[in-house]
Amino acid sequence: MKDSLERAGDGSGFPSSEIAWRLVDLQNKGIRTESRMEAGRRGGAGPSDDAAFRMGSTTVMLPAFNGPAESSPYTLVEGDDGYALQFEGKTLMYLDPVSRPKFYDLTTKDGIAYNKIAVRHSSDVLASTVIQSCIRWSPNDRCKFCAIGHSLEAGATIAKKSPEQLAEVVQAAERLDGITQITLTTGTPNETDRGALHLAACVRAIRKISNLPIQVQCEPPDDDGLYQVLKDAGANTIGLHVESFDERVRREMMPSKSAIKLETYFSAFEKAVTVFGKNQVTTYVILGMGEDPELTLAGCARAAAMGVYPFVVPLRPLRGTLLEHAEPPSSVYMEQMYRNVAGLLAEAELTSASSMAGCAKCGACSALPSFEKLQV
Structure with missing residues (x-):
């Protein structure tokens, strides 16, 4: 597993095994954000307490508001280059939050x-x-x-x-x-x-x-x-x-x-x-x-x-x-x-x-x- 994946995906729609594995981990552990996400879903009948992000060419829903997300090793940090996904403080890739409809x-x-x-x-x-x-x-x-x-x-x-x-x-x-x-x-x-x-x-x-x-x-x-x-x-x-x-x-x-x-x-x-x-x-x-x-x-x-x-x-x-x-x-x-x-x-x-x-x-x-x- 590489420590840094940089920008996720290449636009082909065919993610690498490393990107696939990282998505598995993110959807289990969730993501901490430094500010309240503008768009997200809380409550309801299906998967919820989450927010939508673009990971390369793919849109994914990641837990951002449930209990596991509060102690997740993943954080989303806004900087000059966009939103950096960090794992234990080290930048892995950049994600783009999906804006409010x-x-x-x-x-x-x-x-x-x-x-x-x-x-x-x-x-x-x-x-x-x-x-x-x-x-x-x-x-x-x-x-x-x-x-x-x-x-x-x-x-x-x-x-x-x-x-x-x-x-x-x-x-x-x-x-x-x-x-x-x-x-x-x-x-x-x-x-x-x-x-x-x-x-x-x-x-x-x-x-x-x-x-x-x-x-x-x-x-x-x-x-x-x-x-x-x-x-x-x-x-x-x-x-x-x-x-x-x-x-x-x-x-x-x-x-x-x-x-x-x-x-x-x-x-x-x-x-x-x-x-x-x-x-x-x-x-x-x-x-x-x-x-x-x-x-x-x-x-x-x-x-x-x-x-x-x-x-x-x-x-x-x-x-x-x-x-x-x-x-x-x-x-x-x-x-x-x-x-x-x-x-x-x-x-x-x-x-x-x-x-x-x-x-x-x-x-x-x-x-x-x-x-x-x-x-x-």
């Missing part, structure tokens, strides 16, 4: 700030939790890694976004900030459609004013016909997030959601791929919760063989969650898992670039796309 300064005609309706992830992804409540949000039932209820309690968002509100924000974000894709997720409002019907209504409204690719994300609905409903509404991809392929971990970390067994997810994967196609169905897999690596890789392999992209990420101990004080996984472990999963993706001929929208396409919260490129 322009659409954040706008409000609806009834006074709701646009960034309470949707936020930007990475540098070009518009994301919204269309239903901010969840039937699993209680002390004994909630997923231990999730912070979906806290952003609502803090007044950072609204409980339910209407299709018309979302279309209005999409139009502004596309015009002012050049977003290139949209991700719509939801808390689980019930045990039947699991939010899919409201997602479909939101997609239909967006389709009236935008042709940008859209991913929808929800738990597997009871009615398999809803996959076609979402597709017909205009969704391009779907995320069915298993979170872990280890049932023991699922029971411990997701006391309520784990009632949906792994076999139910694999059945849902099969049906969703039939509708959306190979590489257009993704599942989110969190590493560092005590999972069995062999079970995890076996689950990733089975999903990939079905045409489902397993998007693996490190545990981010988010503030306010039941895992707030947990330790992130080791970088050695994450690097090994990334290499193994990237190999499985290559065998199945799946790539993040081939996904039309969503977490895999964005890739900013994971180093997996970087390890994909190392397979070439």
Whole structure:
């Protein structure tokens, strides 16, 4: 490992193994900043407490506001030459923080700030939790890694976004900030459609004013016909997030959601791929919760063989969650898992670039796309 990487990347989009490893380490340990970042995301349903940076030709999301970031060996220091990423005081490379979106300064005609309706992830992804409540949000039932209820309690968002509100924000974000894709997720409002019907209504409204690719994300609905409903509404991809392929971990970390067994997810994967196609169905897999690596890789392999992209990420101990004080996984472990999963993706001929929208396409919260490129 070189001590100094200087400017990250060469603009080719193919990071070196050293850059890939450094990204793994940064996403586990986070980054300390000398001043409050202008743009970042705190609270919510997915990876959060982070800020977006350009690392060479790639935009990445790095933890900047959670507990591990406070004691990170990495610091971002502003100087005459830009923002220097330092490791234990020695400059490694330069990062460019992604600036605050322009659409954040706008409000609806009834006074709701646009960034309470949707936020930007990475540098070009518009994301919204269309239903901010969840039937699993209680002390004994909630997923231990999730912070979906806290952003609502803090007044950072609204409980339910209407299709018309979302279309209005999409139009502004596309015009002012050049977003290139949209991700719509939801808390689980019930045990039947699991939010899919409201997602479909939101997609239909967006389709009236935008042709940008859209991913929808929800738990597997009871009615398999809803996959076609979402597709017909205009969704391009779907995320069915298993979170872990280890049932023991699922029971411990997701006391309520784990009632949906792994076999139910694999059945849902099969049906969703039939509708959306190979590489257009993704599942989110969190590493560092005590999972069995062999079970995890076996689950990733089975999903990939079905045409489902397993998007693996490190545990981010988010503030306010039941895992707030947990330790992130080791970088050695994450690097090994990334290499193994990237190999499985290559065998199945799946790539993040081939996904039309969503977490895999964005890739900013994971180093997996970087390890994909190392397979070439």
